[in-house]
Amino acid sequence: MFVQRIRGLFTMTKKSPCSIQALFDLCKQTFAPSATSSPSSQAIHKLNSLLDTIGPEDVGLKDESLEDERGHGLFGLNVFNRVDRWAQPITYVDIHEGQNFTMCMFCFPTSAVIPLHDHPGMTVLSKVLYGSLHVKAYDWVEPACIRKSERVGHPTG
Template sequence: MPIVQKLYDTCKASLSPEGPISEEALEKVRIILAELKPSNVGLEQEAQLVRGWKGSLNGTNGKKWRNGSYHYPPSIKYIHLHMEIFCRSPGSVIPLHNHPGMTVLSKLLITCKVICWVYSGFDDPSQARPAKLMKDCLMSAPCNTTVLHPSKGGNIHCFKALTPSALFDILSPPYSSEDGRHCSYFRKSTRKDLPGVEHDQLSGVKPSEITWSEEI
């Protein structure tokens, strides 16, 4: 059975409109997703382009051919297979955004390096919200599948591609404005602290570990 069909069938059995039916079911999806390769989703040509990549964020972001011309990948290409794939060119950014009430499985299919900022937000009604930086790292494919949970592990994050890249996402449950699961974007606030926010509201996180973010 093709791995994409196997992944789809496992998702159908393991994920519900409310999210994963159990941790065991979620683990079954994660294991199959970990086996996914660019060739399984029609991205082998793009993968070959990355293998010969000579571009740089400080220079020309393209592959130079023998005739001196450059080949440029599209900025961001989106492929929908009941799940979603983001194909991105160097320097492209998926901005800081959230997944309210959602479990997110992500598999990096094509890349050399990607910066991943993962924040764990706190429940605060003010415009600027306290968040702790959970991860700031470079990721290289092939790598393990990452899992973001609704209330732990960092649910607000952004990705910046340093080379051509492809990211395969499974969202459970999916975005739904009618059900209160709409995507919000954030940016770092210039505020260092806000009046009215007590230390005990920060769930034990030290003030020095807090980054303030605001919805845009």
């Protein structure tokens, strides 16, 4: 049901094909198969700058969808609607999936949580179109005793 509601919020706009096409073209150039290493910081900055200009209307979301910020739904406060809204699944809309990059949109209902996960060997750029998102990121750190023993030539075991 939530997927149907999200799909029902999409509408075609004159601006959306141009902005999303520009993002696609820049991703295609940045993540070309001929690239032997990760994209440069300048290329990532250019992508981030373009992402900063994209809003909900660029992917066809209507403005009235912005009202659903606190689980109240599109039709006002309703205790049952609010509970239903929090129980809805996270949905995924595929924009482009290729060998070198993927463009997609995740639709998170109010208070959604995803498990801790990794994207090894990938560059991930995200844009929140509306609402808010809290992200926690972690780096793997070796304990000091292991780092110290590796420096003095002791085998690690």
